[in-house]
Every structure is written in C-alpha cells, then in structure tokens.
Amino acid sequence: MYKWLDERLDLTGLYQKVLRKAFPVHHSFFLGEITLFAFIVLVLTGIFLTLNYEPSIREVKLPDGRAVPAAYGSVLYIDSLPFGAVIRSLHHWSAHVMIAAAFLHMLRILLSGAYKKPRELNYLVGLGLLGLAVVTAFTGYALPYDNYAVTATRIGYGIANSIPWIGGALAQVMFGGEFPGSEKSIPRLFSLHVLWLPLLLMGLIGLHLVIMIKQKHTQPRYAERIAPGKILGVPMYPQQMVMMLILFALYVGIMAMIAGAFLAHPIEAFGPPTPNTPAVKPDWYFLWIYGILQLIPSSWEFRLFGATIGPEFIGGAVVPGILAVVGLLLPFVDTRKDKMRYMELPSEHPVRTSAVLALLVFFLMASLAGYKIDFQQQGYLLGNTAVLWTLVLGAPLLTFFLTYVLMRIFYGEKEKKALE
Numbered sequence: 001m002y003k004w005l006d007e008r009l010d011l012t013g014l015y016q017k018v019l020r021k022a023f024p025v026h027h028s029f030f031l032g033e034i035t036l037f038a039f040i041v042l043v044l045t046g047i048f049l050t051l052n053y054e055p056s057i058r059e060v061k062l063p064d065g066r067a068v069p070a071a072y073g074s075v076l077y078i079d080s081l082p083f084g085a086v087i088r089s090l091h092h093w094s095a096h097v098m099i100a101a102a103f104l105h106m107l108r109i110l111l112s113g114a115y116k117k118p119r120e121l122n123y124l125v126g127l128g129l130l131g132l133a134v135v136t137a138f139t140g141y142a143l144p145y146d147n148y149a150v151t152a153t154r155i156g157y158g159i160a161n162s163i164p165w166i167g168g169a170l171a172q173v174m175f176g177g178e179f180p181g182s183e184k185s186i187p188r189l190f191s192l193h194v195l196w197l198p199l200l201l202m203g204l205i206g207l208h209l210v211i212m213i214k215q216k217h218t219q220p221r222y223a224e225r226i227a228p229g230k231i232l233g234v235p236m237y238p239q240q241m242v243m244m245l246i247l248f249a250l251y252v253g254i255m256a257m258i259a260g261a262f263l264a265h266p267i268e269a270f271g272p273p274t275p276n277t278p279a280v281k282p283d284w285y286f287l288w289i290y291g292i293l294q295l296i297p298s299s300w301e302f303r304l305f306g307a308t309i310g311p312e313f314i315g316g317a318v319v320p321g322i323l324a325v326v327g328l329l330l331p332f333v334d335t336r337k338d339k340m341r342y343m344e345l346p347s348e349h350p351v352r353t354s355a356v357l358a359l360l361v362f363f364l365m366a367s368l369a370g371y372k373i374d375f376q377q378q379g380y381l382l383g384n385t386a387v388l389w390t391l392v393l394g395a396p397l398l399t400f401f402l403t404y405v406l407m408r409i410f411y412g413e414k415e416k417k418a419l420e
C-alpha cells in the first residue's frame with residue numbers, strides 16, 4: 001500500500017523534505033500548539049453542537065409548557081443529551097483556552113523578538129488569527145439566546161453600530177438587522193460562527209504553519225552553545241508528532257475533567273430574554289474594553305463630516321484600534337538586528353520587556369474598571385472615575401519606568417553583551 005502510494009505521491013520525498021524538519025524543543029513553543037489543540041477541540045465539539053442546535057428565535061414550547069425561543073430550547077435539549085452538557089462545556093472552556101493560549105503565545109513572540117525580519121509576515125498573520133479568534137468567540141456569545149447572551153451581545157452591536165460612516169452597514173452584515181429584535185440576527189451570527197469564521201481561521205492557521213516551517217523556527221539559546229550556527233531540534237516525524245499527540249491527549253483529558261466538573265454558562269440561571277437587562281459583564285477577554293466604556297463620559301460626543309463620534313466608538317473601537325495599529329507596525333519600527341536566528345532574552349531588552357509588562361498592567365487596570373458600578377455600590381474608593389482613570393493611565397507608566405530602571409540595574413551588562 002505504502003509502495004503504491006509512494007510511486008504516485010512521492011511520500012518518501014515528502015518525508016525527507018517536510019517531516020524530517022528539525023523542530024526545536026523549548027517549553028514556550030508549546031503555547032502555539034496548545035492554541036492549535038484548543039481550535040481542533042472547538043471544531044470537533046462544534047460539529048456536535050451544530051447538529052443539535054436550532055438557529056432561530058421562533059417560539060417553541062418546552063415539555064414543561066413554557067414558551068421560549070427555539071435557540072434557547074435547543075441548548076436545553078443539548079444539555080439533556082448523554083454527555084451533551086459536557087461537550088457544550090468543553091466547547092465553551094476550549095474557547096477560553098484558545099484565546100488565552102494565543103495571547104500568551106503572542107507575548108512569547110513579543111518578548112523573544114520573534115516578530116523581527118524575516119518573520120514579520122507570520123507575525124501579522126498571527127495578529128489576524130488572534131483578532132479572528134476573538135470575533136469568532138463573540139459571534140458564539142449570542143447563540144444560546146438567554147438573557148445574559150442577549151445583553152452581552154447588545155454591547156457588541158452598539159459598538160459596531162457606533163462606527164462612523166460604515167457602522168450601520170457593518171452591523172447589518174454581522175447581525176442581519178437590529179439586535180436584539182431582528183429574526184435574521186441568530187441565523188446570521190450562526191453562519192458566521194460555524195462556517196465563515198472557522199473556515200477563515202483554518203486557512204490562516206494553515207498559512208501560519210506553512211510559513212513557520214518554510215522560515216524555520218527561531219532557535220532556543222541553548223542551541224547556540226551546543227551547535228553554533230546549526231539548526232538544532234528533533235525531527236517533526238516521528239519524535240515531535242509523538243510529543244504533540246501526548247500533549248493533545250493531555251489537553252483533551254484535562255479539559256474534559258474541567259468540563260465535567262464545571263458546567264459552562266448554565267442558561268436556565270439567566271432564563272430566556274426579557275425586557276429587563278440583567279447586570280452582566282462580558283468574558284475576561286472583553287472586560288478591558290467594557291472597563292474603558294465605563295470610564296468614558298457620555299458627554300464625549302461630537303459631529304464630524306455628518307457622522308457622530310460618540311463614547312461607544314471611542315472606547316470600543318478607537319482604543320483597541322490604536323493598540324492594533326501599534327501591534328501591526330511593531331516589526332517595521334523595531335528593526336534592530338540581533339541574533340535573530342536565536343530567541344532573544346527578555347533580560348537583554350529592557351525597553352521591550354518593560355513595554356510588554358506595561359501593556360499587561362494596562363489590560364488589568366482597564367479590566368478592573370469594568371467593576372466600577374460594583375465598587376460604587378460597595379462604597380469603595382475604586383468606584384471613583386478619577387481614581388480609575390489614574391490607575392488605567394498611571395499604573396502602566398509606573399510599571400514601565402520601574403521595570404526599566406530595575407532591569408538596567410540588574411541586567412545592564414547582559415544587554416551590552418547581546419548588542420555587541
């Protein structure tokens with residue numbers, strides 16, 4: 001069988017050319033793989049969910065006589081199937097892991113300078129992947145169509161709609177009409193969530209991996225000591241594949257235990273949508289945007305060339321947009337040549353390391369601002385908008401300067417050596 005296929009497809013050539021590629025071993029390189037595993041699990045569990053979910057808000061009667069939207073009823077049906085609730089939870093928690101792992105993977109790329117020439121293109125593909133993963137998660141938010149999902153999705157609809165000039169059209173494309181209300185919204189979000197965005201993700205992940213194989217991985221620093229100037233690593237097949245299979249099995253096992261122990265998003269706790277908006281917060285990866293929206297006063301509104309620039313647009317689109325532009329430009333601004341075949345060490349790059357830490361503190365402080373109303377209800381000082389603004393802007397600046405000064409004191413010599 002192998003011989004037959006080899007004669008036609010040159011499997012031996014493929015093995016020599018691709019599968020013998022040296023894959024460097026370093027713990028931080030598993031972050032990209034965990035992102036990939038989470039995506040695979042999302043696709044597999046998503047197929048099961050899609051087969052049982054009804055993308056419609058038509059009214060249906062539950063066995064207990066209650067009239068609920070069909071989407072809501074079908075999620076209750078999924079939960080009632082054998083292992084249905086576990087598979088739905090596995091899907092939900094894997095979405096969290098995929099975004100968290102992709103974010104940590106990006107931090108690794110930033111801290112080790114792997115975005116520099118010749119990897120700019122793959123870095124940009126990676127940024128696109130992170131953005132796409134977040135948008136895909138967002139389109140999944142509304143699908144259970146419970147009171148929580150509808151309220152959280154409405155925030156996103158408001159942000160999309162607030163974008164000057166193109167917001168109306170964008171909201172129309174994404175939500176199929178006004179959300180909530182339009183009957184087309186759930187079918188539209190459903191097709192984006194289960195078809196178009198996953199297809200795009202698959203295509204981009206494929207491109208990301210092909211570029212990575214073609215360009216070769218950056219080498220861990222120990223490779224410089226052991227075999228200077230050479231590519232060091234284990235062959236992709238069989239060694240690396242076996243490691244990946246073990247890690248994948250571990251991932252599925254651990255996540256299945258978590259999904260069995262913690263049921264994700266129990267929709268009956270929120271109930272079907274009602275005119276009353278429950279006090280909900282978005283998931284952690286949107287919390288920082290929600291926090292900024294809490295801080296921007298409603299008076300920040302003006303007209304520009306016939307469009308309204310309002311607080312929702314400033315907090316929900318301009319601030320994330322500025323961060324995205326800085327991220328996109330980074331490899332073209334930081335063009336200092338270092339030992340780019342090898343991973344750079346965070347300790348040798350105080351400005352970059354301090355900036356990454358400051359960014360993390362910014363996300364944390366902006367997420368803290370998401371609890372503004374809760375703090376106010378408890379009478380805490382943190383409920384004060386001015387205090388929260390000071391933290392969101394001041395804490396990252398302080399982090400940057402403190403980290404920079406401490407790194408110059410402790411690692412100054414190391415940095416000089418690296419740049420020599």
Ligand code: HEM
Nearest residue numbers: 029032033035036102106114119123126127129130217218
């Ligand atoms: C769905 C999201 C993603 C998946 C599935 C993914 C997957 C991977 C995998 C498996 C690797 C090889 C192992 C490793 O270095 O960790 C890799 C490498 C790489 N990734 Fe990603 N990645 C994703 C997102 C990102 C993001 C957000 C960035 C940066 C903004 C990025 C930039 C890179 C770069 C530059 C490399 C080459 C690293 C090197 O040569 O050292 N990726 N990715």
